[in-house]
Amino acid sequence: MENLQIHIKVSPETFLKDPNASDLGRKIVSASISLINELGFEAFTFKKLGINIGSPESSIYRYFESKHMLLIYLTYWYWSWVEYKLVFAITNIKSTKQRLEKAIIILTKTVEEDGLFSHINETLLDRVVMNEGVKSYHIKEIDEENEKGYFKVYKRVVKRVSDMILELNPKYKYPNMLVSTVVEGALMQRFFAEHLPALTNIEKGKCNVTKFYNELVFSVINLHDD
Amino acid sequence: MENLQIHIKVSPETFLKDPNASDLGRKIVSASISLINELGFEAFTFKKLGINIGSPESSIYRYFESKHMLLIYLTYWYWSWVEYKLVFAITNIKSTKQRLEKAIIILTKTVEEDGLFSHINETLLDRVVMNEGVKSYHIKEIDEENEKGYFKVYKRVVKRVSDMILELNPKYKYPNMLVSTVVEGALMQRFFAEHLPALTNIEKGKCNVTKFYNELVFSVINLHDD
DNA sequence: CAAATATAATAGTATTACTATCACATTTGC
C-alpha cells in the first residue's frame, strides 16, 4: 500500500480530548494497543498504561472516560480503517463479482503489513479486535451506545458489502445477515484457529478463512464460478 | 418435550462444591441466571447475588471460585443441554439430511419453552449465553482453560453436526468452520436482532435466523432441495 | 452422642476505576 498522508477520523463522541492531536494522546493510543495485547482487556488498566508510558493515570482520564471508551475508540478506528481499505480496493473495478471477492479478502484476512498510519500498529490492532472486539458491544448499555453512533462505521462497512451482494442477486433475502456472519465469523475463526482449533479447519500457511467465506458467500447467493 | 428425570452433569473441574447437590447451590445457580440477565455480567457480583438469595457472598465462594467460573459452569450446562436436545431430536431419524435440518433448528432457534430441569430456567439461560457467552472464552487464560476441558462439550456439539455434514458430503473441506460459524453466528444474529438490527434481516415473528443458516449450510455443501 | 459438614455473620485486603486538587510548564492570542 502506498504511503499516503491519510488520517482516520474517529467520532469525537468517543473521547474527551482528541488523542490524535497531541504527543501524549498518540502515545496513550499506541501503548494501549500493545498493552491490551499483552495483558488482555480485563487485566489492562489505566494505571498500568500510565506506568508504561510514564504518565499518571489522571492524564489518561483526560483523554478517555474509561477503558471501555478507549476500546470503543480503538474499534471505531479499526472499522474506519477497514472501510478505507475497502473503498480503496474496489475503486476502478467494474465487475461487482470481483469487487465482492476483494471485499471478502479484506474482511477475512489477518492483517500482516502496517505502517501507513504513524502511531497505530495495524497488525496489533487487528489482534486486539480479534481478541477483545466483541467486548465493545456485548454490554448492558449497548442500546444507548448504539444511539450515540459508536457502531455506525461498522454498520456502514456491512452495508457496503451487503449492497454488492444485492447487486449480484437482488432477490437474496439476507444480505446483512450474510455479511455480519462473515465479518464476525472471520475474526472468530482466526481466534479459534489459535486457541480452539477443533472448531476450525485451518491448515498452516493457507488462507482457509478467506477461502471458506468466499465459497460460502458465492454459493449461497447462487453465483458459482461463471 | 417430555418431563423426563434427566440430569445434566457438569464437569467437577468447574466448581468447588457441586451446586446441584444442595438447596443453596441450586439457588445460587438459578438466581445467578436471572441476575446476570438483569444486570449484565460486568455489573453482576457475588455480593449482589448474595443479597438476592439472602446468603453471604462467602457462601457463594464455597461453590464457585469466581464469577468467571460460574459463567463457565453455566455455559457448560447450556451446551450439555443443547447436546442432549440434539441427540434426542435425531434419534430414529434415518435421513442424514433430515437430521442435519433438525440440528440446525436446535442450534439456531431461540429457546422459548422450559421446565424440564427443575431449577434452571432454560429460556433465561439461553439469553445469558446469547448476551454473555463469548466472555467465557474471550479471555487471556483460554489455553489453560481449554486444556482443563471447560469447552469440551461445546466442541463435541460442533463435531456431532460436522459429522453429519461429512456424511452428506465427504468432500466438503470446512465442516468444523461451517458449524462453528452457524452456532456462534446464530447467537450473534439473535443479539443483533435486538440491538443492532441494521446488521440483520430479521422480520417479526419469522424464524429468519434458522432459515438463513439452513439455506447457508445446504447451499455450501451442495445439497439444494433434492 | 461425637464428629463432620454446611452455612451465617463478620471482618479484612489489595486492586480497580475512577474523581479532585494543586503546581508547573508551555502555548496562544492580543
Place this chain on the structure above:
DNA sequence: GCAAATGTGATAGTAATACTATTATATTTG
C-alpha cells in the same frame, strides 16, 4: 511581551470489586 488559557505531572482520596479468613452455630451422619 505578557496574561490567560491549556496541557501535563504529582499526589491524594473514594466507593466498589473480588476476593480470603475467622468464628459461631445449626444440621447431618456414622
